[in-house]
Amino acid sequence: MLLHRPTQTSDQKIHSRILESAEHLFATQGYERTTTKQLAEASHVAEGTLFRHFENKKSILAAVISEGWNTLLNDLLATLCEVSDYQDMVALMRHRIKDFHHHADLVKVCLTQSPFHPELCEPLQKERLRQMQEVLEAFVQTGIDRGFYRPLDAANVAQVMLILFLGISWIDNHWLNPSSSAPSQVPLADTLADILMNGLLVHQPATS
Amino acid sequence: MLLHRPTQTSDQKIHSRILESAEHLFATQGYERTTTKQLAEASHVAEGTLFRHFENKKSILAAVISEGWNTLLNDLLATLCEVSDYQDMVALMRHRIKDFHHHADLVKVCLTQSPFHPELCEPLQKERLRQMQEVLEAFVQTGIDRGFYRPLDAANVAQVMLILFLGISWIDNHWLNPSSSAPSQVPLADTLADILMNGLLVHQPATS
Amino acid sequence: MLLHRPTQTSDQKIHSRILESAEHLFATQGYERTTTKQLAEASHVAEGTLFRHFENKKSILAAVISEGWNTLLNDLLATLCEVSDYQDMVALMRHRIKDFHHHADLVKVCLTQSPFHPELCEPLQKERLRQMQEVLEAFVQTGIDRGFYRPLDAANVAQVMLILFLGISWIDNHWLNPSSSAPSQVPLADTLADILMNGLLVHQPATS
Amino acid sequence: MLLHRPTQTSDQKIHSRILESAEHLFATQGYERTTTKQLAEASHVAEGTLFRHFENKKSILAAVISEGWNTLLNDLLATLCEVSDYQDMVALMRHRIKDFHHHADLVKVCLTQSPFHPELCEPLQKERLRQMQEVLEAFVQTGIDRGFYRPLDAANVAQVMLILFLGISWIDNHWLNPSSSAPSQVPLADTLADILMNGLLVHQPATS
DNA sequence: AATGAATGAGCGTTCATTCAT
DNA sequence: TATGAATGAACGCTCATTCAT
DSSP states (O other), X not given: OTTHHHHHHHHHHHHHHHHHHHHHHHHHHOTTTSOHHHHHHHHTSOHHHHHXXXXXXXXXXXXXXXXXXXXXXXXXXXXXXXXXXXXOHHHHHHHHHHHHHHTHHHHHHHHHHGGGOHHHHTTTHHHHHHHHHHHHHHHHHHHHHTTSBOSOOHHHHHHHHXXXXXXXXXXXXXXXXXXXXXXXXXHHHHHHHHHHHHOSBOOOOTTO | OTTHHHHHHHHHHHHHHHHHHHHHHHXXXXXXXXXHHHHHHHHTSOHHXXXXXXXXXXXXXXXXXXHHHHHHHHHHHHHHHHOOOTTOHHHHHHHHHHHHHHTHHHHHHHHHHGXXXXXXXXXXXXXXXXXXXXXXXXXXXXXXXXXXXXXOOHHHHHHHHHHHHHHHHHHHHHTSOTTOOSGGGHHXXXXXXXXXXXXXXXXXXXXX | OTTHHHHHHHHHHHHHHHHHHHHHHHXXXXXXXXXXXHXXXXXXXXXXXXXXXXXXXXXXXXXXXXXXXXXXXXXXXXHHHHOOOTTOHHHHHHHHHHXXXXXXXHHHHHHHHGGGOHHHHTTTHHHHHHHHHHHHHHHHHHHHHTTSBOSOOHHHHHHHHHHHHHHHHHHHHHTSOTTOOSGGGHHHHHHHHHHHHHOSBOOOOTTO | OTTHHHHHHHHHHHHHHHHHXXXXXXXXXXXXXXXXXHHHHHHTSOXXXXXXXXXXXXXXXXXXXXXXXXXXXXXXXXXXXXXXXXTOHHHHHHHHHHHHHHTHHHHHHHHHHGGGOHHHHTTTHHHXXXXXXHHHHHHHHHHHHTTSBOSOOHHHHHHHHHHHHHHHHHHHHHTSOXXXXXXXXXXXXXXXXXXXXXXXXXXXXXXX
């Protein structure tokens, strides 16, 4: 009985180690270019062991993507809960950017691999994206109802916000020198938040 | 003299046929999952013929990506030239969305494959993206100088706009049922344009 | 403990089986005309297994040639050690011929493939040939010092002997009907030994 | 009529150019590693033109080998005709070495490719080798009949001489630094001739 | 007759997966 | 349960040969 615990723990540890290695390798090299040999080495297990924990290579990807979207969703939820000031989009944007930067590998895997594995995403990605959109939608709708935001279509606004979150993460991943460890995008985030709140146009004075 | 033409034309046709097939197959299946056999069949040539026109499989991808960014850049330039009204962001957004929808395969290949082939992108993608950003930046700066836009950092605004163009194309590609041939995103585009122009917040009347 | 042995033995057996098949196939068909498929079939392993034991096809050739020269060198050493009578070149020649006949495939591979793979031979063949020549040179020098042989340049004599050993093996391989399993060249070997010892010319009586 | 001549001449020139290029390329890279593209480029003709002059790649090799053995045979005949002094084997050997050195490519192609194309050699190589042996045999027999040479088996002696000729050419090709343009093997040739004439053993004085 | 683009069988090699230990 | 050697289908690519021009 006591002997079971370590084994089981070890099992879970192997499982997690594989997923962590996979997330990083898939993000760095892509799914196809990552061999099971590399996965095994990076996870410090034998190649055959991978197939005791996952049916095949693809289901490792499935697990990474699945957990990935869950994580991203949960983090978004947490962020929105923390935001008290509906006008303080700057804080939200900075938060999101830091968060997506922290999950850079996850975002990269999800965005680059999902399009080619729709069967993995049907049940998961779409659901998670829908949830994220719903959460944002509710957030926006509340803002509208309370008179902070203009009465736009909350669903569309939510989609725009999602695009911005993912897009800024994308830029973070690919358009910057990867050496920059983090916050170089803060000005961009601030501009983005400013535009999102106030728009580009000069406000027409109400009296004119 | 006249006899030369058909051969040359045929040559170009093969080259183009390969690139067109490649663009579609790479977008549909991904680069790695597309075999040279499939590429040959889709181009109606023998497998060996591929390697008369391109050094290897990767240089087919390079050509697709290279031409892809050029096309996207040129189309963006053309759009911006046509836009006369700096306040008519709605027209611009609709234009862009229709255009990126038209080049959906291109965008998909460029966005999903570039991260894993940095050597293909260093000289090309970065240059093209920089050009697109510069063009947008000039557009924005003019809008600011003429008093239409608020005096934000034009470079950051340009990046935000690029994110939005690419992002909306992404959504178009992956979050919608692919059967929808086109204009389902018009409302989204209009909302996006509205937010970009006017922001989310209710304008505080200057007199209040 | 006992369970390990069969695996290890089996490993070595695969490695050796591949080398044996390769030696024979390379000798029979040449290196280029031998496919890895044939190699695998002749070794009774899967094609992929070849590449677990050797980095690529060429390193199989390298191993064959390397082991080949070692074998030929060792056999020559053994022969020379056994020869007690410096005047009994007939015995040496017969010995050599039988030996090279026994290693006919090896000689053929080494002689026909080495010229086109100098990178394989630089460290090995040249060294082994040098060693063989040195051994023969020492043998000859001893013969000279003891007054059996005429005071010729031992290095040159050694080279002549090597040429004869390899050349007679060559003839054995290619100028005879391959059905003759062996000793048809004994008269030739005897003549060769006679010439090597006594020369072609009629001896001028010392008194004349 | 007059127009034919240049064409025909050009034909022959193309034919010869191909054979010359082939001889050198086959000797340098081996038959299999030489592509028809390389052959065409080295011959300054189009790839397709090769197949107007030769049925296929193999028949180019056949022509090279065929002409090669003829050349070697004719040169040997010429040398033997020139040799007046049956005891002057040194002159013969030096002659042969210079000659084989001059035909180094030819010898290399014939020796390395023949073993793997017996069908090319059955009618040609064997015949030529037989002729060479016969010529040498007659030479030796004459030397024996006139009392210069010891009464050995002339056929075997002829084979030994052939081995020496080919073997010394082999050494010339592969055991020396290829930069040495020529006569570095003269001492070896002299030693070889000395041994061939006088043998290794110290002559026992007839009176002892 | 000369060309060289097109061909496609066949090559060496990879790698996800299996299974005896 | 964990291992890693063995597997073989499938890959990207080569190149001798053909044939329309």
